[in-house]
Amino acid sequence: MGKIVVDVMLKPEILDPQGKAVAAALPRLGFSFATDVRQGKRFEITVDGDVTAAQIAEVEKAAEVLLANPVIETFTVRAE
Amino acid sequence: MRIGVVTFPGTLDDRDASRAVKYAGAEAVSLWHGDADLKGVDAVILPGGFSYGDYLRCGAISRFAPVMTEIIAQANKGMPLLGICNGFQVLCEAHLLPGALTRNHELHFLCRDQTLKIENTTSAWTSNFKKGQEIVIPLKNGEGSFQCDDETLKALEDNNRIIARYVGENPNGSRNLIAGITNERGNVVGLMPHPEHAIDSLTGPSTDGLPFFTSVLNALVGK
Numbered sequence: 001m002g003k004i005v006v007d008v009m010l011k012p013e014i015l016d017p018q019g020k021a022v023a024a025a026l027p028r029l030g031f032s033f034a035t036d037v038r039q040g041k042r043f044e045i046t047v048d049g050d051v052t053a054a055q056i057a058e059v060e061k062a063a064e065v066l067l068a069n070p071v072i073e074t075f076t077v078r079a080e
Numbered sequence: 081m082r083i084g085v086v087t088f089p090g091t092l093d094d095r096d097a098s099r100a101v102k103y104a105g106a107e108a109v110s111l112w113h114g115d116a117d118l119k120g121v122d123a124v125i126l127p128g129g130f131s132y133g134d135y136l137r138c139g140a141i142s143r144f145a146p147v148m149t150e151i152i153a154q155a156n157k158g159m160p161l162l163g164i165c166n167g168f169q170v171l172c173e174a175h176l177l178p179g180a181l182t183r184n185h186e187l188h189f190l191c192r193d194q195t196l197k198i199e200n201t202t203s204a205w206t207s208n209f210k211k212g213q214e215i216v217i218p219l220k221n222g223e224g225s226f227q228c229d230d231e232t233l234k235a236l237e238d239n240n241r242i243i244a245r246y247v248g249e250n251p252n253g254s255r256n257l258i259a260g261i262t263n264e265r266g267n268v269v270g271l272m273p274h275p276e277h278a279i280d281s282l283t284g285p286s287t288d289g290l291p292f293f294t295s296v297l298n299a300l301v302g303k
Contacts, residue, residue, distance in 0.1 A: 012181075013229075014182065015182065015185060015224075015227070017183045017184065017187045017253070018183060018187065021187055036302050049082060058273070066140065069137055069173065069180055072180045072182060
């Protein structure tokens with residue numbers, strides 16, 4: 001079985017209140033490393049057999065119409 | 081006049097939207113998300129709620145429901161279409177309206193009576209308001225922050241496509257205090273606050289929401 005991973009992130013100019021909340025929580029727990037946190041989504045898609053270039057292309061189409069909203073998000077697709 | 085009110089799995093405000101349609105003097109027709117038949121209605125309302133549990137993104141899955149294919153086709157031909165709250169999110173996901181609704185900037189779910197200023201009185205759903213009129217209707221959402229790029233924002237502002245703005249402090253981080261917008265033609269309107277909950281002083285903070293539902297009757301008579 002092959003796996004295709006889609007990572008979806010808000011575009012840099014879109015406010016990410018969840019990421020901001022995480023960034024604010026880290027120092028309260030003693031973690032002082034973060035200057036910024038952005039939170040995204042990860043999809044793991046399982047397919048039969050090894051991942052093909054055609055499947056990657058199909059997933060890219062699906063990401064464009066459903067998995068991501070191109071108005072506010074960017075995405076990357078890769079085999080894993 | 082027959083106005084369709086769509087129910088998706090997870091829709092909450094379909095009953096109140098139907099009630100508002102009846103208060104306005106029209107017939108409310110229930111439409112089911114899985115049924116592509118619009119039953120010959122003259123206009124459609126996508127009510128508030130949490131369709132498909134807000135999974136993936138608010139409105140992202142509802143946008144592909146069978147009923148939406150026909151609604152999108154009719155809206156593109158000029159049929160009046162109002163999306164309230166979750167319905168507004170569906171309209172943005174369906175690209176009938178530009179931009180997107182994102183998480184409130186303070187992360188909290190808001191539920192309160194909100195003052196709005198009506199900016200556009202020429203859309204199918206706002207002709208019974210006066211320009212600049214202030215109204216108070218409920219606002220209740222977790223993802224009501226209207227976001228779009230600068231170019232889209234300029235187009236909305238320059239073409240009188242802002243339906244209403246929040247008055248006072250920005251409740252959710254929406255750009256330019258935007259509470260609602262319309263498309264170029266003025267037949268499709270998305271609104272984050274809830275006019276259908278403000279049509280009777282017994283059950284709402286005011287009756288300020290009713291003109292949204294009476295306005296569309298003018299639009300339909302005039303066509």
